[in-house]
Amino acid sequence: MKNHIISAFRLTLVMLAVVGIYLVIVYGGSKILPTQGNAEIITYKGQKFYANIGQEFKSDQYFQGRPSSVNYNAAGSGGSNKGPSNEEYLETVQKRMDTLKLDNPAMKNTKVPVELATASGSGLDPDISPEGALYQVKRIAKLRNLPEEKITDLIKTQTEKPLLGLFGPSKVNVLKLNMALDQLK
Structure with missing residues (x-):
């Protein structure tokens, strides 16, 4: 049971990092558009x-x-x-x-x-x-x-x-x- 919780916690941290990086790329990319994403x-x-x-x-x-x-x-x-x-x-x-x-x-x-x-x-x-x-x-x-x-x-x-x-x-x-x-x- 302890192994499952640790694995789930690690996966959560990895996914937070992946999604966070994705959001930064999308947000940063929108700022180079003519309307700056607005x-x-x-x-x-x-x-x-x-x-x-x-x-x-x-x-x-x-x-x-x-x-x-x-x-x-x-x-x-x-x-x-x-x-x-x-x-x-x-x-x-x-x-x-x-x-x-x-x-x-x-x-x-x-x-x-x-x-x-x-x-x-x-x-x-x-x-x-x-x-x-x-x-x-x-x-x-x-x-x-x-x-x-x-x-x-x-x-x-x-x-x-x-x-x-x-x-x-x-x-x-x-x-x-x-x-x-x-x-x-």
């Missing part, structure tokens, strides 16, 4: 927004982000937990695709980018792919009376490339894109 807060028109949390844009004059299974409530992130064979999930995705095609009639015969029809695992993803943004250009150009080329150029300037050109996909932050869109004349 939220990116943007003040726009006197209101504060978190750029790293998905936002809902109700007007068709704005780019739409990923759907949210938690109604963009950052206090309770989470996915729907429904798999691709779940009938209710498939109906929801199909409704989203139908709505996108109605809202973007010029893109009726174009494949809908997956992130515009499916929610992310957290339900709060702030980014879409450049293809997801380009899918919405014709609608926004028409509603804002702007040339499509101007909006396409804006998407290109707002596209974040993968880290070191290797890690992750290219992405566009929808909040920042919509703020830049408001600045276009």
